[in-house]
Amino acid sequence: MLEESWPHIQLVYEILLRLVICPQLGVKAAKEFLTTKLIRNLFELMKSPDPRERDYLKTIIHRIYSKYMIYRSYIRKLMSYHLLESIHESSLSELSVSDINGPSGLGYSSNSWYGISEIL
Numbered sequence: 001m002l003e004e005s006w007p008h009i010q011l012v013y014e015i016l017l018r019l020v021i022c023p024q025l026g027v028k029a030a031k032e033f034l035t036t037k038l039i040r041n042l043f044e045l046m047k048s049p050d051p052r053e054r055d056y057l058k059t060i061i062h063r064i065y066s067k068y069m070i071y072r073s074y075i076r077k078l079m080s081y082h083l084l085e086s087i088h089e090s091s092l093s094e095l096s097v098s099d100i101n102g103p104s105g106l107g108y109s110s111n112s113w114y115g116i117s118e119i120l
Contacts, residue, residue, distance in 0.1 A: 001049040013056040020063045027068060034064060036074055043078045 003009060019025060019033070039061070046057050065075050 003048070003050040003053060006050065006052060009053060010056070013053070013060065017056070017060050017063065020060060020067065027070065030068055031070075034068065034071070036071075039064065039071060039075065040078060043082055046082070 020030075042057055042061055046054055048054055048057075061075065064071055
């Protein structure tokens with residue numbers, strides 16, 4: 001589903017992207033407007049049904065991650081949270097660990113099963 005007001009939204013995202021990638025913008029100045037609250041809200045906006053908006057958000061978050069190391073751990077935590085939330089919403093969390101263990105001849109290592117069981 002495409003957003004009717006996309007041209008206006010795109011302008012806002014384009015300004016934010018240009019601020020993030022601006023070489024003259026240092027870390028101290030970026031901290032003034034790039035708050036953890038803003039980054040968290042960008043992640044929440046990823047739930048938009050419009051693929052153009054999600055693409056812009058992905059690009060902005062990626063640029064923040066690559067340019068500002070101080071936000072990397074926070075972005076990884078948000079990614080993990082949203083991934084787990086997505087798994088939960090898609091009913092994959094209903095799988096029990098016993099269902100996952102299944103036949104041992106599937107070729108998965110014990111570490112893979114341990115990681116999956118920890119997530120669930």
